[in-house]
Amino acid sequence: MKKIILLSLAITTSILLHAQNGVPITSVKVSGIPARDAKSDIWNNAQVSVIPVMPQNVTNPQLLKASVANVKVKSINDGNKIAFLIEWTDSTRDATVDVDKFSDQVALQLPLNPDTVPNFMMGQKKGRVHIIHWKAVWQDDIEKGFQDVKTAHPNYWADIYYFQEKNADGTTTAAKDATVDQFKSKEAKNYMAGAYAGNPMSIFDRKEPVEETLAEGYGTLTTQEKQDATAWGVWENNTWKVIIVRSLVSTDPLDAPLVKNTQICFAVWNGTFKNVGAKKHYSMWNDLIIAK
Numbered sequence: 001m002k003k004i005i006l007l008s009l010a011i012t013t014s015i016l017l018h019a020q021n022g023v024p025i026t027s028v029k030v031s032g033i034p035a036r037d038a039k040s041d042i043w044n045n046a047q048v049s050v051i052p053v054m055p056q057n058v059t060n061p062q063l064l065k066a067s068v069a070n071v072k073v074k075s076i077n078d079g080n081k082i083a084f085l086i087e088w089t090d091s092t093r094d095a096t097v098d099v100d101k102f103s104d105q106v107a108l109q110l111p112l113n114p115d116t117v118p119n120f121m122m123g124q125k126k127g128r129v130h131i132i133h134w135k136a137v138w139q140d141d142i143e144k145g146f147q148d149v150k151t152a153h154p155n156y157w158a159d160i161y162y163f164q165e166k167n168a169d170g171t172t173t174a175a176k177d178a179t180v181d182q183f184k185s186k187e188a189k190n191y192m193a194g195a196y197a198g199n200p201m202s203i204f205d206r207k208e209p210v211e212e213t214l215a216e217g218y219g220t221l222t223t224q225e226k227q228d229a230t231a232w233g234v235w236e237n238n239t240w241k242v243i244i245v246r247s248l249v250s251t252d253p254l255d256a257p258l259v260k261n262t263q264i265c266f267a268v269w270n271g272t273f274k275n276v277g278a279k280k281h282y283s284m285w286n287d288l289i290i291a292k
Contacts, residue, residue: 094271110256
């Protein structure tokens with residue numbers, strides 16, 4: 001019986017790895033891109049594509065129960081940049097990270113070689129994928145200020161921080177009231193391991209709530225040195241609407257080419273249901289048709 005179950009799982013996995021869900025997305029040509037306006041009338045030019053997503057059940061840690069059924073996607077381009085408006089239902093806005101709290105997120109994935117499309121689950125060896133990943137927690141870092149210890153634990157106390165920058169009048173803010181932007185020097189960052197190492201989660205003065213990465217299969221996700229994509233999300237009426245924008249023609253060899261039609265797929269995380277890392281919802285490859 002065990003062999004039958006394993007064989008069934010192998011067959012199912014093989015089918016999933018090579019299937020497409022057959023929902024095309026057409027990026028229509030427009031005169032301008034509203035990079036942060038999900039309510040702009042320009043989006044009415046694009047037809048919505050409903051992309052089914054399913055819980056990630058191939059590699060550990062798996063997501064055993066789905067909380068998102070699909071993402072609705074529109075795409076537009078102005079001949080220079082391409083944008084995707086991604087919408088999904090979520091009854092809670094999760095934009096913090098703690099021991100048992102996780103952020104809402106969405107990502108899109110493109111193959112680096114559209115002629116030999118790799119495994120849709122983060123690619124494979126010699127089959128690279130370009131992933132553009134938006135995080136609600138990062139957007140709050142931009143809108144509300146970097147979320148430090150005092151954000152999660154407002155009654156905490158610290159008696160000293162080293163190499164704190166002085167205020168304009170020469171005084172020093174009390175340690176319990178100090179903010180991360182008062183610790184920008186190299187000496188200060190010696191005491192902040194994440195910032196010193198360049199960990200993307202530890203960027204204090206984040207400009208965009210999005211990360212461009214590269215992958216060749218499970219466990220290979222790597223942050224790109226060059227970050228050109230932009231993104232912005234709005235949550236209202238139990239719905240997330242996130243806009244992701246990138247160049248159609250990129251000079252970065254690690255960016256997926258968009259000079260012709262290609263494939264695209266999506267992943268979404270629901271923070272309330274402890275979605276994080278591999279515990280996510282995913283789609284298979286979909287045709288991306290780029291109108292010139």
